[in-house]
Amino acid sequence: MWSICSVLAVVLATGALLIALDAPRANAVVETVLKVADAVDLGVFSRVDGIVRFEGADAATRDALANWGLGAVFYVVMGRVLERVLRS
Template sequence: MAKEKIDTEDNSSTRRSRAAGATSAVRARIAQVVWLICVLAALTLALGALLIALKANRANDLVQFVLDAANAVDLGVFDKNEGIKQFTGSNAETKNALFNWGLGAIAWLVVGRILDRIIRP
């Protein structure tokens, strides 16, 4: 009888440790996905700013796709035209894109890392 009780306790603790391990694995995977999404958003903004700085051909479909994607992930706060800082004068568009989208990329990385640390076990 005592042997059965010990076996039951061992099975219970084994089940709990397996469940905790599975939960940790799921949380780690979710944290990785969130971090990846934030990194991709930051890379999109950085690449968009680089394309504007290099005066890439906007008639090119790939260039236009990247610029449209960067406009989508800037969340309006880091908009290249009406963002946090607006430059005037020569090369204003390039300065606006580099400054605002650069800040946006940094913000995505910071938020992604914070969320990663919160979600990860």
Template sequence: MARGRDLAARAVWGVCVALALVVAVAAFTYALEANDDNGLVKLVRDLADAFDLGFFDLDNPVKEFTGDNAVTKNALFNYGLAAVVYLVIGRVLERIIRP
């Protein structure tokens, strides 16, 4: 039983880390001004848009910046916050599940 719970805790943590990584990489594509026409950049941004929990969406952000580099600031702040939330949720769930 304990081995199964340990494995489940590791799986939950791994999924949350992977989701946080996707969102963070998407933020960096904005910061690095990556080519919007690149298929990999589109894929990462689409995945981040799907996994942004609805609260950290760039179309309706938690905090919206204006002025110079507003898109980059919005992406870094909101996607960065989403990545931190995923890591916190993952760690809490992992601690609850682990024996």
């Protein structure tokens, strides 16, 4: 369970980094990572309508970094909790 949650956290963190670096969306790898990150953000950590909302210049980048960053932390914590619960 820990490895699955870790992979999901890495996907969200990579997606946020790609948004911050303004990676070309025409690239198939970039598009795939962003689609998977959108799918695993649970809606709660969505870069469009997530927990944290910014306004002004670079709001989309800050939204992605904050929300997907929180989502990555959530998956890491939940992975550790689930690992301990399943091992007991």
